[in-house]
Amino acid sequence: MKVVTTIKEVRENVKQWKKEGQTVGFVPTMGYLHEGHGSLITKARENNDKVVVSIFVNPMQFGPTEDLDSYPRDLEKDSKYCESLGVDLIFHPEPSEMYHDDFSSYVDMSVLTEELCGLSRPVHFRGVCTVVNKLFNIVQPDRAYFGEKDAQQLAIIKHMVQDLNMDIEVVGCPIIREEDGLAKSSRNTYLSPEERKAALVLSQTINLAKQLIADGEKDADVLVAKMKENIEKEPLAKIDYVKAVNGLTMQQQKEIKAPMLIAMAVYIGKTRLIDNTILH
């Protein structure tokens, strides 16, 4: 496994592979890898000749008051984990390699980005679209892998790839959870032991939603109200949003029917966590 820091090195490696007719799977990450990332890498490993993982905490997708500086980083641990999963190349650029001084282009979307996480993180998806667009142009993969935990991000990336005719297959992979149900996230490391317990309210509320739907609930407003009520029982939790939206357009939808995304963002103390379930 190679670890490279420049765009030029990525291109040289990928060009050689393409010349040999090899397919490339790509997993873009912000590092501090957990089994959620691991599941994406494993899927990429199964379906491609070569696997590239990028580890880049992208400044452009963080708002001015967000956790850019404190976002957890551990390249050594990440490298070992990638190596154990059969990754061929890690791309780990400095911010200056990705954004030169007079950088001024961006990729954005006039729908999808304004709902859910876009409301509380107004520059977030513009930063995500721009960096993923750049990474796709650098790596030129055949397939790229994203977790369904970031369901809105996944929908947005799929839409960008379609709209801009990028010749890449975007593959979504299911949420990976801790044994007690908490969705795996690099941000879980921020939680105190007490907050870690309180954070279970997210997955428990997702389970409640699934149960209500299985029991025949058809009204999205009723579902969301019951979910909020459940979260509010937890004193350390503060709701950012709980929403039931169309799974393709991210627009609110009265009736519960597929394709639908039932998603939430909840602060546990100062840590903002997300969870969701998708009706396919």
Add this chain to the structure above:
Amino acid sequence: MKVVTTIKEVRENVKQWKKEGQTVGFVPTMGYLHEGHGSLITKARENNDKVVVSIFVNPMQFGPTEDLDSYPRDLEKDSKYCESLGVDLIFHPEPSEMYHDDFSSYVDMSVLTEELCGLSRPVHFRGVCTVVNKLFNIVQPDRAYFGEKDAQQLAIIKHMVQDLNMDIEVVGCPIIREEDGLAKSSRNTYLSPEERKAALVLSQTINLAKQLIADGEKDADVLVAKMKENIEKEPLAKIDYVKAVNGLTMQQQKEIKAPMLIAMAVYIGKTRLIDNTILH
């Protein structure tokens, strides 16, 4: 020479060429081709194994009051001209092939696009960046060719390609002029015989600017004032802008020194024409 209308057909052809190790040169156009386009195609023909020309009047780069509907079109003539210049593939999509119903992504830039033509055409460069980004992803050329007549567009495309790490060489080609000096443009066809004569004020004013600079003029404001004065002598001309800007940043610059773009947009009757000279 093939003429295709779908993205799929372009991809199939280009993939086959790439598999054979052939290089691809690309000339994106809005059709109604003249010798300006011809010079780009000829350059592409010289330096690449295969040449693709797109002919697409892109709705996204026209403002609501602009000449989208009346923009001149003549596919038959364009096809013959392309064939005579050795083009391998024309891509001539319908708008619905390029913009499906829920299209919502865009590519834009926070500088370069706001000056000069961006002031009077506020959505123009967003439309240009987006469609060129799409076309680059569809054609995946090694080199793409643009005219220096649209100097701001050329600077913007170069910047976009650099910022978004598109693996494409953007080549600028000099302005091609009629015998009497008028810069070749598909929009020249709008001009009445009287307007056609009046339109010479653009190239004459560019020549005046070149002469003033050759004579030692160093002050951009003085230069621009003298250029405006010259244009105002022509009763059918109405100035949109005359500016002397840094050739890379498009920001106004007091001192005349390279890299510099001296550019103008002038209405002759209802027809908006542009011309410029670049100090390299």
